[in-house]
Every structure is written in C-alpha cells, then in structure tokens.
Amino acid sequence: MKELADIKDVLEFYQMLGFEKLPIELKDFRKTDKINIKTVLTSNENTPIKNYHLKEEALIELRKEIGDCKRCKLSKKRLNIVFGEGNPEAKLMFIGEAPGREEDEQGRPFVGEAGMVLTRLIEKMGFKRTDVYIANIVKCRPPMNRDPEPDEIEACKVFVEKQIEIINPRVIMSLGRISTMTLSGINKLKITAIRGKFFYFKDIPVMPTFHPAYLMRNPKDKWLTWNDAQKVLNKLAEK
Numbered sequence: 541m542k543e544l545a546d547i548k549d550v551l552e553f554y555q556m557l558g559f560e561k562l563p564i565e566l567k568d569f570r571k572t573d574k575i576n577i578k579t580v581l582t583s584n585e586n587t588p589i590k591n592y593h594l595k596e597e598a599l600i601e602l603r604k605e606i607g608d609c610k611r612c613k614l615s616k617k618r619l620n621i622v623f624g625e626g627n628p629e630a631k632l633m634f635i636g637e638a639p640g641r642e643e644d645e646q647g648r649p650f651v652g653e654a655g656m657v658l659t660r661l662i663e664k665m666g667f668k669r670t671d672v673y674i675a676n677i678v679k680c681r682p683p684m685n686r687d688p689e690p691d692e693i694e695a696c697k698v699f700v701e702k703q704i705e706i707i708n709p710r711v712i713m714s715l716g717r718i719s720t721m722t723l724s725g726i727n728k729l730k731i732t733a734i735r736g737k738f739f740y741f742k743d744i745p746v747m748p749t750f751h752p753a754y755l756m757r758n759p760k761d762k763w764l765t766w767n768d769a770q771k772v773l774n775k776l777a778e779k
C-alpha cells in the first residue's frame with residue numbers, strides 16, 4: 541500500500557506540473573526514490589549539536605559583519621538585506637541570484653511566487669525548507685528585478701562564499717544562470733547547456749538548474765529540474 545501511495549504522489553506531482561504522462565520510466569523513479577528518503581533524511585541525526593550552534597553563531601557573526609552594507613550601489617534602493625535562512629548544518633543548499641520585491645520587503649529569500657515553486661521542489665525532494673539552507677549571490681534587490689551587474693556580484697559574493705564555507709553542505713543546487721556563473725567562474729554560460737551536470741565549488745558538488753522564476757514562465761521545463769533534483773538526491777545518498 542505504501543508503494544501505491546508513493547506512485548499516486550508522483551502522478552499528482554506531474555499532473556500539477558501539467559504533464560499528461562510521466563516523462564520518465566516509473567521503474568527508474570522508484571529506484572531513485574528509495575535512495576533519497578531513507579539515506580538523506582537520517583544523515584543529520586548523528587551530527588553533534590555543538591556543531592550546529594557553532595555554525596549558527598558563525599552565521600550570526602557574518603550577518604553582523606555585513607551590517608548596513610553599502611559596499612555596492614544596490615544598497616541605495618533596497619528595503620532589507622536578504623541574508624539567507626535555513627539549517628546551519630544543511631546537507632543541501634540552494635543558491636539563487638538576488639532578492640525580488642517580496643523578498644526585499646520581508647528580508648527573507650524565495651518568499652514570493654518563485655519561492656513557492658522552490659518550496660514545492662524542496663518538499664518533493666523529501667525535505668522541509670527548514671532542513672535546507674537558501675541564499676542568494678547578492679543580498680540586495682536589483683532595481684526592477686534586473687540581473688545583478690558584475691561589480692555588484694563582485695562586491696557581494698564574498699558573503700555567499702562565507703555562508704557556503706560555514707554551512708559546508710554536501711551538495712549545492714545553483715538556481716539559474718547568474719548563480720551558476722558566479723559559482724563556476726564561467727562567464728557567459730547558457731543555463732540550458734550546463735544544467736543537469738555537476739561541477740565543483742571548492743570540492744562541493746554543485747548541480748546547476750533553472751531558476752524557479754524561469755520555471756514559472758516555462759512550466760514545461762519543470763520536469764528537467766526534477767531530473768536535476770533526483771541527481772542531487774543520488775549524490776546525497778552516496779557514502
């Protein structure tokens with residue numbers, strides 16, 4: 541009965557994405573699903589609590605260090621610095637490019653419509669938002685939601701690098717072109733060409749995938765992101 545419930549869950553998810561039939565072999569999905577839920581959700585359990593608190597404190601210190609940052613021109617129009625949130629000991633980190641309007645207003649990452657798409661993906665992977673860590677490359681909203689410019693990324697990326705260093709996740713998912721460019725150091729890449737293939741940021745595997753805002757405009761590509769997510773779950777399940 542448990543397996544039937546799992547299959548129903550998968551079918552409902554794909555129906556929600558707008559598919560009339562599964563874009564993958566059901567046999568393959570079940571194999572992957574078995575790996576993800578068991579191994580991944582128990583991997584935090586034996587970690588000493590003091591590590592959690594040390595990392596939490598380090599993140600609080602980093603936020604203090606950023607202060608009322610005016611290191612780049614994005615400081616002029618922002619309402620709030622959007623530092624990032626989640627589990628300081630997260631095995632999985634999601635990194636987007638920049639806050640949007642609602643994130644700027646609330647001071648939290650991925651809380652708008654795109655945030656709902658990301659939250660659904662996180663939950664379908666078997667996590668809660670509080671299990672993972674979510675951040676952006678730049679911490680302040682670019683005007684009119686334009687892409688962050690190179691000088692802004694250069695000024696701010698030290699903070700996300702520090703967050704990665706503190707959290708030291710097992711895997712990162714980079715959401716969209718800007719995040720992937722920044723973490724890979726490759727300029728002018730096409731996310732459509734690079735997504736789905738792991739690269740490494742300081743020995744941490746990074747899976748590039750589409751930004752949730754792109755998926756809202758191109759829902760037919762959601763299954764590609766789901767395929768990327770399954771590769772991440774397999775990576776997390778590796779010893």
Ligand code: SF4
Binds near residue numbers: 606609615
């Ligand atoms: S985007 Fe980053 S570097 Fe620029 S003002 Fe905001 S916190 Fe500072």
